[in-house]
Amino acid sequence: MVTTELIPVPAFTDNYIWLVCKDGHAVVVDPGQSAPVQAVLDEHNLVLDAILLTHHHADHVGGVLALQQRTGATVYGPASEKLPACDHRLQEGDTVQFPAVGLQLSVLDVPGHTAGHIAYFGTLPSGKPLVFCGDTLFAAGCGRLFEGTPAQMLNSLGKLRALPPETLVCCAHEYTLANLRWALQVEPGNPVLQQRWKADSQLRSDGVPTLPSTMALELDTNPFLRVSQTSVAKAAADYAKARLDTSVDIFACLREWKNNF
Numbered sequence: 001m002v003t004t005e006l007i008p009v010p011a012f013t014d015n016y017i018w019l020v021c022k023d024g025h026a027v028v029v030d031p032g033q034s035a036p037v038q039a040v041l042d043e044h045n046l047v048l049d050a051i052l053l054t055h056h057h058a059d060h061v062g063g064v065l066a067l068q069q070r071t072g073a074t075v076y077g078p079a080s081e082k083l084p085a086c087d088h089r090l091q092e093g094d095t096v097q098f099p100a101v102g103l104q105l106s107v108l109d110v111p112g113h114t115a116g117h118i119a120y121f122g123t124l125p126s127g128k129p130l131v132f133c134g135d136t137l138f139a140a141g142c143g144r145l146f147e148g149t150p151a152q153m154l155n156s157l158g159k160l161r162a163l164p165p166e167t168l169v170c171c172a173h174e175y176t177l178a179n180l181r182w183a184l185q186v187e188p189g190n191p192v193l194q195q196r197w198k199a200d201s202q203l204r205s206d207g208v209p210t211l212p213s214t215m216a217l218e219l220d221t222n223p224f225l226r227v228s229q230t231s232v233a234k235a236a237a238d239y240a241k242a243r244l245d246t247s248v249d250i251f252a253c254l255r256e257w258k259n260n261f
Helices: 035-044 064-071 150-161 176-186 191-205 215-221 230-240 247-259
Strands: 005-011 015-022 025-029 047-052 074-078 088-090 095-098 103-109 118-123 129-134 168-171
Touching: 005 035, 005 168, 015 035, 015 168, 025 035, 035 047, 035 064, 047 064, 047 095, 103 150, 150 215, 150 247, 176 191, 176 230, 176 247, 191 215, 230 247
Parallel strands: 025 047, 047 074, 074 088, 129 168
Antiparallel strands: 005 015, 015 025, 095 103, 103 118, 118 129
């Protein structure tokens, strides 16, 4: 691997563990299981330099100890969350560098799904920006609010939607088709959304990941990033059978709608 490669490693039933590798070195993001990661490391004869964590949930951290013990990799994670291991505690404004794989990442605080959730934003050597956003932003969806408020999550999503449109969205679950089914209920007349449903349905039928997405595609099709759109606001008010006066109200209604979908 002479050039930097970005690999989604399937885990559990619908997780993706992200691996960035180059010249025999690798960095892994949110290894909920160690075995799938170790298999890729062995197959490509890679040395694991670092483990990056976005939040504390077991399906994101379950493989950390085994990987660290086997490889000696340095672990990075959110400053305020309880993690199985963490050598460097991170918060918004921090930067981490992994020159062996050509990656420098800036940390964003994105609470909502969990209280201390973070994301990592950077640029591949090819010039392509990317964000590892864990369970904050999904393809056509967002994470459930287990520890945060609608206002927190909407603010966190605002940080992500402000990233460059070409940013690769490296989220942690293959929830895309289920999210698109719901999004089509919110905006049935959205032509970009209709096309995305066809394209991503074909990808899944071929056994191909729908990820990474791009921020541009999310801005065009993800209801949670489109609360200011008249069509989305009206759909939310119709679902709530009530007037929704603020973006937070609209977002909270959409999250409840998706929870019950």
